[in-house]
Amino acid sequence: MTGTVPTRATIEAAHALVKPYIHHTPVFTSQFLNELSGAELYFKCENLQKIGAFKARGGLNAVLSLSAEQLANGVITHSSGNHAQAIAFSAQKVGAKCYIVMPDNSPKVKIAAVEGYGATITFCKNTPEDRQGTVDEIVARTGATFIHPFNNYEVITGQATAAKELIEDLTVTLDAIIAPVGGGGLLSGTALSAKYFSPHTQVYAGEPEGAADAVLSFRSDKIEKAPYVNTIADGLLTYLGDKTFPIIKAEVTDIFTVSDEEIIQAMRYLWERMKIVVEPSGAVSTAAVLKNKAVFEGKKVGIIISGGNVDLGRLPF
Amino acid sequence: MTGTVPTRATIEAAHALVKPYIHHTPVFTSQFLNELSGAELYFKCENLQKIGAFKARGGLNAVLSLSAEQLANGVITHSSGNHAQAIAFSAQKVGAKCYIVMPDNSPKVKIAAVEGYGATITFCKNTPEDRQGTVDEIVARTGATFIHPFNNYEVITGQATAAKELIEDLTVTLDAIIAPVGGGGLLSGTALSAKYFSPHTQVYAGEPEGAADAVLSFRSDKIEKAPYVNTIADGLLTYLGDKTFPIIKAEVTDIFTVSDEEIIQAMRYLWERMKIVVEPSGAVSTAAVLKNKAVFEGKKVGIIISGGNVDLGRLPF
Numbered sequence: 001m002t003g004t005v006p007t008r009a010t011i012e013a014a015h016a017l018v019k020p021y022i023h024h025t026p027v028f029t030s031q032f033l034n035e036l037s038g039a040e041l042y043f044k045c046e047n048l049q050k051i052g053a054f055k056a057r058g059g060l061n062a063v064l065s066l067s068a069e070q071l072a073n074g075v076i077t078h079s080s081g082n083h084a085q086a087i088a089f090s091a092q093k094v095g096a097k098c099y100i101v102m103p104d105n106s107p108k109v110k111i112a113a114v115e116g117y118g119a120t121i122t123f124c125k126n127t128p129e130d131r132q133g134t135v136d137e138i139v140a141r142t143g144a145t146f147i148h149p150f151n152n153y154e155v156i157t158g159q160a161t162a163a164k165e166l167i168e169d170l171t172v173t174l175d176a177i178i179a180p181v182g183g184g185g186l187l188s189g190t191a192l193s194a195k196y197f198s199p200h201t202q203v204y205a206g207e208p209e210g211a212a213d214a215v216l217s218f219r220s221d222k223i224e225k226a227p228y229v230n231t232i233a234d235g236l237l238t239y240l241g242d243k244t245f246p247i248i249k250a251e252v253t254d255i256f257t258v259s260d261e262e263i264i265q266a267m268r269y270l271w272e273r274m275k276i277v278v279e280p281s282g283a284v285s286t287a288a289v290l291k292n293k294a295v296f297e298g299k300k301v302g303i304i305i306s307g308g309n310v311d312l313g314r315l316p317f
Numbered sequence: 318m319t320g321t322v323p324t325r326a327t328i329e330a331a332h333a334l335v336k337p338y339i340h341h342t343p344v345f346t347s348q349f350l351n352e353l354s355g356a357e358l359y360f361k362c363e364n365l366q367k368i369g370a371f372k373a374r375g376g377l378n379a380v381l382s383l384s385a386e387q388l389a390n391g392v393i394t395h396s397s398g399n400h401a402q403a404i405a406f407s408a409q410k411v412g413a414k415c416y417i418v419m420p421d422n423s424p425k426v427k428i429a430a431v432e433g434y435g436a437t438i439t440f441c442k443n444t445p446e447d448r449q450g451t452v453d454e455i456v457a458r459t460g461a462t463f464i465h466p467f468n469n470y471e472v473i474t475g476q477a478t479a480a481k482e483l484i485e486d487l488t489v490t491l492d493a494i495i496a497p498v499g500g501g502g503l504l505s506g507t508a509l510s511a512k513y514f515s516p517h518t519q520v521y522a523g524e525p526e527g528a529a530d531a532v533l534s535f536r537s538d539k540i541e542k543a544p545y546v547n548t549i550a551d552g553l554l555t556y557l558g559d560k561t562f563p564i565i566k567a568e569v570t571d572i573f574t575v576s577d578e579e580i581i582q583a584m585r586y587l588w589e590r591m592k593i594v595v596e597p598s599g600a601v602s603t604a605a606v607l608k609n610k611a612v613f614e615g616k617k618v619g620i621i622i623s624g625g626n627v628d629l630g631r632l633p634f
Contacts, residue, residue: 271594272594275369275593275594276592277589312585313634315629315632317632
C-alpha cells in the first residue's frame with residue numbers, strides 16, 4: 001500500500017495491476033440521448049464491469065496491494081452491496097478469506113452475489129455505527145485487513161482507472177466528465193484521472209436530492225451529512241471521507257442534485273434506448289446532464305454509468 | 318434487387334451497403350453462463366443494434382436495393398414491431414415515404430418508435446389475412462413497394478450480415494451458431510453466412526413451444542402452421558415462407574423448442590448477469606442452449622441475441 005494521494009504514476013501502476021482481472025468496458029453512444037441533451041455523450045459502461053460495477057477496480061487494487069502476511073488473515077469490509085461484491089470477488093482471485101458486513105436490508109441479488117464469491121457474510125443494522133462496530137469485532141477476532149468502501153487511497157486509485165480508460169479510448173477530447181457521488185471514491189478517482197490524463201476536461205458530479213451531503217460539503221468546505229436520506233439510489237447513501245473530500249474540493253467543478261423521479265426517468269432512457277441494465281445510482285450522472293442543459297449543451301461529455309446491479313423483482317417502472 | 322438466394326458475394330455486398338448505417342454490435346461473454354451451460358458462449362448483441370434489433374440490417378438492405386423510381390412511391394410493410402421500425406428507419410435514411418401496417422395490440426414502445434421515424438401507421442387486426450389485406454389496399458392506392466418481413470431475399474441477405482460479423486470478429490472457430498426462428502429471415506441468413514464464412518460451424522435454432530411451426534415444418538418437410546400460438550416471444554409468432562424454408566431445411570442441423578418459463582429464465586440471466594436488456598424473442602436462443610446441454614456442452618457456441626425492444630411497463634419478472 002502506498003497510502004498516499006493517487007498520482008499519475010500510481011494510477012498507471014494500478015491500471016496495470018488490475019487489468020488482467022477486469023473488463024475493459026465499452027463506451028456507448030446514443031443518438032436519442034444526444035438529441036435530448038443537446039450534447040455529445042460518451043457513456044463509460046461500468047455496469048458491464050466484473051461484478052456489475054466499477055467497484056471491482058478499487059477492490060482489486062486494494063486487495064492486490066496487500067502483503068502476503070496481511071492476506072493470510074483475510075480481508076473485511078462493510079457495504080450495502082457493490083463494494084461487498086468487489087472485495088469478495090477480489091479476495092477469491094487471490095485465494096484470501098473474506099468477511100463481509102452487510103445491512104440486513106441489502107438487495108437479495110447483491111447478497112446472493114457475495115455468497116457466490118465464497119465470502120462469509122455478517123448482517124448488521126443499516127447505520128454507519130452498527131456497520132463499523134460489527135467490522136471492529138471481526139477484525140479483533142481474525143486480524144483481517146479492513147478495506148473501506150471509499151476512504152482508502154488504493155480504492156480511489158483503482159476507481160480512477162475507469163476515467164483513464166474512457167479518456168484513452170476516445171479520439172475526441174472531452175469538455176466534461178460526470179460521475180455519481182456517494183462516499184466519493186469514484187468521483188475523486190475520476191477527478192484525478194482527468195487532471196493527469198486530460199487536463200482540459202472539467203469534472204462534475206451528480207448526487208441524489210435524498211442524500212445531498214456532497215453538494216453541501218462542497219459549498220460549506222467541510223464534510224457534512226445529508227439533511228435527510230431517502231432515495232432510490234441505494235449506492236449513494238453515505239457521506240464523504242477525509243481522503244475523498246479534499247480531492248473533490250480541489251478538482252471538481254460542480255455537483256448537481258437530481259430527484260428520484262429524474263433518476264428513474266434517466267434509468268428508463270438508458271434501459272429503453274441503450275438496452276443496458278443500469279441501477280438507480282448508475283443513472284444519476286445521466287439525470288444530472290439532462291437536467292442541466294445550460295451547462296452541458298454543445299459539449300463533449302463523458303458519463304460514467306457506475307453499475308447495473310438491480311433487483312429485477314423490485315423495479316421502479 | 319437481385320431476387321435470388323443469397324450467395325457469398327451478395328452477402329458481402331449487402332454488408333458493405335448497410336455498414337455505414339448500422340452498429341457493428343459487440344460480442345459479449347459471461348463466465349456465469351459458460352459455467353451454467355458447460356459451453357463457451359459468444360453472444361452477438363443485436364439488441365444493441367440500431368432500432369434495437371437485427372432487423373435494421375435486412376430492412377436497410379431491402380430499401381437500399383430499390384431503384385429511385387420505386388423509392389419515389391415509398392415503401393410499405395406489416396409487422397408486429399421490429400421489422401416495422403427497421404423499414405421506417407431505413408426509409409427515413411433515404412428520404413422515402415413509409416407506410417406501416419401494425420396489429421392494433423402492438424407494444425406501445427414499438428408504435429412510438431415507428432412514429433419517431435416519421436412513418437404513417439395504419440392499424441389492423443392481428444391476423445395474417447387482415448395484415449395483408451390492409452397492405453394490398455395501400456399498395457393499390459400509392460404504388461408503394463411492399464417489403465416482406467422475412468420472405469424476401471434482400472431481407473434475408475441483410476440479416477445474414479449479423480452472423481458474418483460474429484464469425485469475423487472471433488479468433489476461435491465456432492462449433493455452432495444458434496438463432497431464434499419466427500418467419501426464418503434471421504435463421505436462413507445465419508445459416509448461409511455459416512455455410513460461406515465458417516463451413517465447419519453447425520447452425521441451430523430456438524423456437525417457442527407456443528409458436529412451434531418451424532420445428533414441425535423441419536420434420537415434415539413442408540411449411541406447417543403452429544398447432545397453437547401462445548407465447549411471450551411476440552417477435553416469433555409467424556410461420557416460415559417459401560424463400561426461408563428451403564434454406565433452413567438444407568442448412569440447419571436442428572431446431573429446439575423452449576417454454577415461456579425457460580425463455581423468461583434465460584431473459585432474466587441475460588439482464589441480471591450480462592446487464593443487457595433483451596426481449597423475450599431475443600432470449601430464445603440462450604434458453605435453447607441451456608436446455609440442451611448434451612448438444613452444446615464443451616462446444617464454442619455463437620448465440621444471436623436478436624433484439625431488446627421490451628415494454629418496461631409489462632415485464633414478466
